[in-house]
Amino acid sequence: MTASSTTPQATPAPTPSMSGRSRRGSRFQPEIQGLRALAVLLVVAYHFWPERLPGGYVGVDVFFVISGYLITAHLFKEAARTGTVKLGQFWARRIRRLLPLSLLVLLVTAVTAVLVLPSTAWQSTLRQIVASTLYVQNWILAADSVEYSKLDEQATAVQHFWSLSVEEQFYVLWPLLLVLALLVTGARAARTPQAVRTTFIAVLSVLGVASFVFSVWYTGQDPAQAYFVTPTRIWEFALGALLALVMGSSQFTGRLADLLGWLGLAMILSSAWFYSETTAFPGWAALLPTVGTVLILMCGGRGAGTGIHWWLSRRPATAVGDWSYAIYLWHWPVVIFSPYLSDEADRWYVKGLLILAVIGLSAFSTRYVETPLRRTRLLRPTWGSLVAAAAGMALVISTAHVAVAAVERGFADTELSEDHPCYGYAALANPDQCGDPLEGDLGLMPNPAQVTAQNSEPAYPDCQAETDAEGVPECWLGAGASAAEGTIAVVGDSHATMWLPALDEIAQEHDKRLLVLTRSACTPRAGEIDEDSGECARANAEIVEKLAQDEDVETVVIAASQMHSSFGDPGTDLDLPAHDVELTDTARAMYAPIDAWLEAGKEVAVFGEVPRMNKESQEEQTLPECVALHEDDVTACDDDLEDTRVGDRWLTRSEDVFRGVENFHFVPTEDLLCDEVTCHAVLGGAITFRDNSHLSENFVRSVTDEIGQRLEDAILSAD
Template identity: 70%
Template sequence: MSVTSTSSAEATASGRPYPAAGGAPTRFQPEIQGLRALAVLVVLLYHFWPDRLTGGYVGVDVFFVISGYLITAHLFKEAVKTGGVRLGQFWARRIRRLLPLSLLVLLLTAISAVLILPSTAWQATLRQIIASTLYVQNWILAADAVEYSKADERATAVQHFWTLSVEEQFYILWPVLLALTLMVLAFRQRRSGAPALERRQIRAAFLWVVGLLGASSLAFSIYYTAAAPAQAYFVTPTRIWEFTLGAIAALVLGSRQFSGRWGNLLGWTGFLMIAAAAVFYTDATPFPGWTALVPTLGTVLVLACGGREPGTGVHWWLSLRPATAIGDWSYAIYLWHWPVVIFSPYISDAARFWYVKVLLILGIIGLSALSTRFFETPIRRAKILLPTWRTMVAAGAGMVLVIVSGIAAVSTMQSGAADSTLTEDHPCYGYQALANPEECGAPFEGELGLFPSPAVVTEQYQEEAFPGCQAEEDAPGVQECWLGAQESEADGTIAVFGDSHATMWLPALDEIAQEQEKQLLVLTRSACTPRGGEVGDDSSECLKANAEIIDQLSEDESVDTVVIAASQRHFEFGGPSRDLGLDAEEYDLDDSALAMYEPIQRWLEADKDVVVFGEVPRMSNDEQEETLPECVALNEDDLSACNETLEDTRVGDRWLTRSAEVFADAEDYHFVPTEDLVCREDTCYAVLGGAITYSDNSHLARTFVRSTTAELTDRMEPALSGSLAGNSQ
C-alpha cells in the first residue's frame, strides 16, 4: 500500500453534500463528489422506497463525515497560513453557499403547502418552516418525538431540514472552538517567548480538541440512543462525533491518500460498509449509537484509501462524470426531493407506482441541476454580497421574507376557510344532530357546514384542553389534577382513571362535575392502560402509579365515584395482583382482562360507584392513512368518504365494554356506552351536526365531546344520584 499526494486545486463551485459542503478542501478530490452522489442517491431511494432500502438514512451520516473532513481541512489550512480563524468571513462564505437555495425551497414549499396539502397540515408545516429557517429544526423534531399528542403526526414537507440544522450548528461550534484553541496556543507562545506557532503544534492541538469532543459525543450518542432513541436521532450532541471522524481524517492525512492494491481494497471495503448499512439497517436499528460507526468509518476509508485504476479503482468509479455531476447537484437534490415525496401523493394517486417515482426522481435531478446552475451559483458569486456585512444583512432579510410569507400564506387561507355561521350553541350541533333526527333532519353529511375547521380540530389534540392533567407515560409517581367545582363549594369527588382516552372526556366531565358541585380528580397517564397487577422493582412507572392510585382511591372516603376509560388497543400485560373471584372461563377472560378488572373490583369492594366508559370506535386501523380531520379536509364535498362501518372500528379486545356483562349484577357498577355517540346502525360518522367527531383517528374531538355533555350526564345519572344519596346520609 503506497501513499500518494494530489496537487492542490480549487473545489468545484457547486460541490456540496446534501446539507452542504463543509468548506473548501485543501486539494481537489473528485471522488468526494462521487461519494456525495452515493450518499444522496441512498437517501433519495430510501425516501421513495423505504421498505426496499431500509437503511438508506445512513446517507446523512456519510455527508456529516464529509463535511467534517472538508471544513477542518479548510480551517487548518487557514490557521497555518494566518495563525487564526476569521470567523466572520468563514460564516459569510457558508451563508452564501447554503442560504440562497435553502430559502428558495422553504419559500416555495410554504406557498405550495397551502395549495396542495389539506388544511390540517398547514400549521405543522409553518411551524417547521420557521424552525428550518432558523436552523433549529432538529430540536423541534426531538421535542415532538417524545410528545404524546405529536407521536403520530405526519412528516411535513420540510422535515428533512433537520440535517441542515445539525450541520449549521456544527459550523458555528467548530470554528469557534478552533479559534479559541489558537488563542490559547498563541498566548502560551507569547508568555514563553517562543517563535510563532508551527504547523505541527497547530495540528496536535486541533487533534486533541477534536479527539476529546468526538469521544465525548460518541459516548453520549451510545448512551442516549439506548435511553431515548426518538430524541437521540435528531439532537446535535449525538451527531458531533460523525463530523469529528472526518476532521481527524483531514488532520492526520493532510494531502495524502493510501493507494495501491491494499489501499484500493480498503477503499472498496469502506464503500461496501456504507452499502451494507443502507441495505441491512432498518428503522429498528439503534441509531446513531455504535451502529453508526459502520457507515461513518466506511466513509473515512473511502476518503483516505482508494485506487484510480480504470475499472478496478474505487476512486476511478467515484470520479466518473455521471457520479461527480450528481455530487455537484447533491445539495439541491436533497433540498428538493423531500417536498416532492410529500406533495406528490396529494396531487395524484399514481405517485405510488414505481414508474411515476422514477419520473419524479429524474425531474428532481433536472430541477436540481437547473437551480444549482442558474440560482445558487450566481448568487454565491455575486460581487455585491462579498462584503461580510452585506452577506449577513441579505441572509437576515431572506429569513424574514420566508417566515413572513409562510405566516401570511397560512393566515390568508385559514381566514378564507373559516365558517363563522355555526357555533356550539346551535341546537343541532355535534351529537345533538344524532340525538334529534326529527328536529335536525339528516345532518350526517355536514349540511350545517364545519365548525371548527379541520385544522383547528387537529390542533385541539396537540394542545391540551387542561395542561398538566395527564401524566407522561414514564413519569414517576402519581400526578394529580383538580377540576370541577371549587374545593370550598364541593360536596364529594369524582375521580377519573385511565389513559389518554380518559383524558379525552375531561371537557364533558369537568362540566358535569361543576353541575353536580363535585371536585374532579384527574389521574390519567398517556399510553397507560388502567389496570392492576403485581408490582416489582422492574415494573413500569405506569403499573406502579396504577397500584398506588387503586389503593389511594379505595381508602379516600371523599371520592364517591370513579370513572374509568381507555383505548381499545393496548399492549399485553400480566394478570391481577390477587384473585378477583371472577369466573374467567365463563366470560373467556385472559390475564389482560383480569388485570383491567382489578381496579373495578377493588373500588366496588370499597363501596365506590364505578362508572366504566365503553371504548370509542377507531376510525382507521391503517397507520398509513390520514387522520380523520385530514380526511374531512380532503373530502369536504363528500364527507361520507370518511365514514367507517361499525365493525371495522372494533380493532381491540374492548375489555371495558365487555365488563358490562361480567359486573352486570354489581349494584354500584355503571356502564356508559359510547359507540352510539358517533355511530348509528352500521355507520360511524366523521361529521355530525357540523362537528368533526375525532381529532385524530381514535380520540374524540374536544368540541364534539362537549356536545355530548347532556347525554353523558343522563347516562351517568344512576351513579351520580347514588353518590349524592350516600353523601346525604
C-alpha cells in the same frame, strides 16, 4: 517511499512550507462528489421506497463525515497559515454556499403548501418552516418526538431540514471551538502547523469520544430524541475531521487499499439495506456507515475498473454529487406534495419520473441560482452576506405567515355554533328534528385546522401526566372544594383525558370535585411492582391503593384506548362474578383495579373504548385531514363500525364480566358517533375526532348531556 502493489501505504504530502502543495484539503477531489452522489441517492431511494431500502437514511451520516472532513481541512489550512480562523469570512462563505438555495426551497414550499396541502397541515408546516429557516428544525423534531399529542402528526414538507440544521449548528460552533482552543493552548502564538494540528486533534478527539459515548447512551435511553439532537451526531463530524488532520494530503493506495475502499462501500450499502426504522440509531449502529465513509476517503485508487475512486470520479457520479445539495433540498417536498396532486403518485414509474424531475430541477437551480449568487460581488463582503441572510430569512418567514393567514381568512363563515339544536351528537340523536346528520348547509364548526390544533392546545393542559413522570400528579376540576359534596376520580390514559370537557361540567352540576389522575399512554391496570417497573406501573399501583382508601372518593371513572401493550398476570386473586368471557393476563390486569375499587365500596363507571378511525383504510391520514380534503362529501371519511374495532376492547367487554354487580356501571360510547354499520366523521357540522382515535373537544361537549345521563346512577348512588 513508493506505494506497494499489495500493501496500503501513505503517499507523502509536501511540507506545509512548500509552494504548489497538493494537500487533500486544498485540491478538488472528484471522488468526494461521487461519494456525495451515493449519499443523496440512498436518502432519495429511502424516502421514495422506504419499504425497499429501509436504512437509506444512513446517507445523511455519510454527509456528516464528509462535512467534518472538508470543513476541518479548510480550517486547519487557514489556522496553520495565520494562527487563527477569520470567523466572519468563514460564516460568510457558508452563507453564500448554503442559504440561497435553501431559502428558495423554503419559499416555494411555503406557497405550495397552502395551495396543495389540506388546511390541517398548514400550521405545522408553518411552524417547521420557521424552525428550518432558523436552522433549529432538529430540536423541534426532537421535542415533538416525545410529546404524546404530536405523535400522530404527519411529516411536513420541510422535515428533512433537520439534518441541515445539525450541519449549520456544526458550522457555527466548530470554528468557534477551534479558535478558542488555539487561544487557550497558545498554539495561535506559536503559529506552527504542528502546534495547530496537535491542538485540533486533541480537542476533536476529546469532543468526538464524549459525543460518541453520549450517543450510545442516549440512543438507548430515548432513541426518538437521540436521532435528532446535535450532541449525538458531533462524533460523526469528528471522524471526518480527525481523518483530515491525521492523514493530511496522504492517501493509501495499492491493492489492499482498493479492497478497503470497496469494503467501505459495502459497509455503507449493507447498513442501508439491513437497517430500518427499528434500528437503535445513531449509537453503535452509526459506526457501520460512518467508518465505511472514512475508509472510502482514505483508501482507494484510480485504476480503471478496480479503484473505487475511479468509479466515484466518473462524470455521472460527480454530476449528481455537484447537484446533491439541491437534490436533497427539493426531493422531500416532492415526496410530500405528490400524493395530494395525483392518485398515481405511488406507482413505481411515477416515482421514477419524479426523481428524474427532481434531478433536473436540482441541476437547473444549482447552475442558475446557487452558483451565480455564490459568486456575486454584492455578497462577497462579510457584511453583505450577513445582511442578505437576515433579509432572506425574514422574507421566508413573513411569506409563510402571510400565505397561511391569507388562506385561513378565506374559510367560509358558518352560522353553526355549539348551541345549535342539531350540532354534533344532537344530529344523530334527533333524526326526526335534524334529518340526515350529514346534510345541511351550515358548514363545519370548528374547521379541520382548528380541530387538529386541539392536539397541541388541549383544553386542560396540566391535567395529564407524562408517561415517565414520577409520582402521581393530581389535577382538580369540577366544583370548588368548599362547596363540593364528594369526589369523582378519573383514571386512565389520554382517552380518559379527552372526556374532561364533559366530566368537568357534569361534576359541577352535581357539586362534586373532579380528581384527574390520567397519564399519557398508560393503560389503567394492576401488577406486581419491582425495581424494573416503569413509572406507569408504579403510578397505577399507587392510584389503586389511594382511591380505595380515600373516603371522599365516591365514584371512579375509567377510560382507555383499545390499543395497548400486553400485560402480565396482576399477581392477585380477583373476586369476579360468574361469566362466559375467557380472560387473558392482560384482561385480569385491567380488571384488577375495578375489582379493588368495587371491593372498597366505590361506584365504578367504565367507559367503553371509542372507535379507531381509518385504521384499515387510511391509516396515514388523520380524520380532520380527510375531512379537509373531502369537504364536498365528508362521508368519504366515514368508517365501517367493525373496522374501527382494532384492539381487544377489554373495557367494553367488562360489561359482560361485571354484569349484575350492583355498584358497577358501564358507559357505552360507540353509539355516540356510530349507527349499526357506520362510524361518522362529521355529525351535525362537528368533526368527531381530532386525530384518528381521540374525540374532538367540541364533539365531547356536544355529548355532555348524554354522558351525564349515563353516569347519573354512578353519581347519585354514591350520595
